[in-house]
Amino acid sequence: MQKALLLSALFITFLVSNTFGQTGYNIGDKVDDFAAKNENNKSWNAKNFLGKKNVVVYFYPAAMTGGCTKQACAYRDDLSILNDLNAIVVGISGDDPASLKLFKEAHSLNFTLLSDPNGEIAKHFGVPVKEGEKSIIRTISGIEYTLNRSATTARWTFVIDKTGKVVYKSTNVNAAEDSQAVIKALKKAN
Numbered sequence: 158m159q160k161a162l163l164l165s166a167l168f169i170t171f172l173v174s175n176t177f178g179q180t181g182y183n184i185g186d187k188v189d190d191f192a193a194k195n196e197n198n199k200s201w202n203a204k205n206f207l208g209k210k211n212v213v214v215y216f217y218p219a220a221m222t223g224g225c226t227k228q229a230c231a232y233r234d235d236l237s238i239l240n241d242l243n244a245i246v247v248g249i250s251g252d253d254p255a256s257l258k259l260f261k262e263a264h265s266l267n268f269t270l271l272s273d274p275n276g277e278i279a280k281h282f283g284v285p286v287k288e289g290e291k292s293i294i295r296t297i298s299g300i301e302y303t304l305n306r307s308a309t310t311a312r313w314t315f316v317i318d319k320t321g322k323v324v325y326k327s328t329n330v331n332a333a334e335d336s337q338a339v340i341k342a343l344k345k346a347n
Contacts, residue, residue, distance in 0.1 A: 181283010182315060182323045188212075191278050193249070193271040196257035201247075201271055208321045211244035211346075213339050215314040215330070216284045220252045220260035220270075221295045221304055224312070228332035233266050235336040242343040243319070249273050251286075251308030259304060263297045276308035285311040316342050 182188060192202040206212050215232070217225045232239075232246050239246060246268040252260070257270040273279055276286030287309045294303050314335055316325035325342035327335070 182326065184323050184326055186323050187321050188317050188323060189281070191281065193273055193278060194254050196254055196261045196270045198254040201269060206245055207317065208319065211242060211319055211343055212317040213239065213244055213246045213314070214249060214282070214317065215246070215335060216249050216279050216282070216310045217312050218250065218309050219291070219293065219306055220250060220256050221263065221293065224332035226264060228335050229260070229266055230264055231333055231336040232268060233264065235340060236267050238340055239336070242340065242347065244343055247271055249278055249310070251276055251306040251310060253305050256304035256306065259297060259302055273310070274307045276310060279308070279310040282313070282315060284313045314339060316346070318346055
């Protein structure tokens with residue numbers, strides 16, 4: 158019986174590592190460079206920040222939805238504190254760049270949003286991803302828009318310090334309180 162359980166555990170570990178290419182980042186791990194298109198459909202590359210600034214990377218399921226909007230607006234409101242802690246914020250979802258641009262404009266977001274259409278960045282970080290096309294309709298300033306995404310990620314947050322290592326990881330994120338938890342983690346790490 159114990160042998161069967163051990164084999165089952167090894168098989169699950171094998172599946173998880175093969176699915177994600179790795180089991181994701183944990184506290185103390187050095188983060189590899191990653192790149193994506195931002196809300197303006199321009200290339201954004203982590204190498205421009207890793208090892209130079211604290212980088213807050215938060216994954217969220219979908220732009221313009223309740224919890225994701227609360228989370229983004231909290232980061233917006235706390236950005237000056239995060240800047241004082243030498244941190245930049247990057248929100249990542251499976252939304253396409255045009256949807257991210259609408260989200261950013263509708264809520265006056267003051268940080269970068271990245272499109273991870275296939276969930277590759279999320280998978281590299283170890284964040285669970287559900288693939289499949291989804292769209293939602295939202296009315297912004299009286300105009301109806303369709304926002305599209307091709308992957309939906311879990312809500313996880315990472316803080317990468319100026320040496321490029323993960324110093325904080327949350328897999329049980331409270332959307333409205335995430336930025337405050339990150340600020341606390343940054344103050345503790347500095």
